[in-house]
Amino acid sequence: MRIINLMWLVVVLIGCKPTKTKNQQREIVPEPDRLEMLKAQKATIDSQRMTKALTAKIYAKQPNEKAPNEVVDLKWPKEIDEVYNVWYNGEHQIVCVGAYPFSHTGDWNLGFTHYFDAFGNTFAFERNTSFYNSICTDDLAIEQIVMYYANDKMVDSTYVLTDVKGNQLLQDSCEFPYDFPYRVYTHVDDVLKAVGLKPTTTR
Numbered sequence: 258m259r260i261i262n263l264m265w266l267v268v269v270l271i272g273c274k275p276t277k278t279k280n281q282q283r284e285i286v287p288e289p290d291r292l293e294m295l296k297a298q299k300a301t302i303d304s305q306r307m308t309k310a311l312t313a314k315i316y317a318k319q320p321n322e323k324a325p326n327e328v329v330d331l332k333w334p335k336e337i338d339e340v341y342n343v344w345y346n347g348e349h350q351i352v353c354v355g356a357y358p359f360s361h362t363g364d365w366n367l368g369f370t371h372y373f374d375a376f377g378n379t380f381a382f383e384r385n386t387s388f389y390n391s392i393c394t395d396d397l398a399i400e401q402i403v404m405y406y407a408n409d410k411m412v413d414s415t416y417v418l419t420d421v422k423g424n425q426l427l428q429d430s431c432e433f434p435y436d437f438p439y440r441v442y443t444h445v446d447d448v449l450k451a452v453g454l455k456p457t458t459t460r
Contacts, residue, residue, distance in 0.1 A: 318452070353379070355368060364435065399420070
């Protein structure tokens with residue numbers, strides 16, 4: 258199986274904030290009121306992404322290219338390593354950036370999404386993975402990790418692992434052959450620089 262440009266994937270997702278993995282612990286700051294606000298803020302952006310409330314630009318990175326190019330009128334390049342979606346609000350501020358490495362084999366799908374506040378700081382991060390060859394199910398295993406941040410500290414995280422019917426899977430009974438390393442960025446400009454797009458210069 259060919260895993261496309263894994264080194265590029267690692268480089269793209271390296272930021273200044275380490276992530277929680279299965280064997281790592283992050284400091285959790287209990288702030289229930291703030292957490293509810295962050296969850297509501299993320300839910301609003303998620304719902305607006307499905308409407309005309311947000312404007313999206315799509316970029317595709319081709320093999321051996323340093324930077325992605327905007328996809329206009331759905332004219333995709335012949336080969337793709339990774340796709341990026343950038344969502345803007347009515348004030349043309351970036352509220353969300355999604356990175357989607359492309360699987361040529363179809364054995365896995367990955368999505369890494371950063372959510373930004375009005376100052377461009379990351380307040381939430383979501384990682385979605387669906388993959389075969391997990392051992393714990395004959396079909397796709399679907400994994401979701403969501404992390405919430407305030408003042409550059411993680412205040413909460415959730416982890417869900419299910420099959421395609423929504424049945425919970427036991428993490429210890431599954432294998433994760435496509436569990437690539439990743440990092441969470443602290444600011445929208447860090448994300449844009451990493452993927453080769455122009456920073457917003459909002460700092």
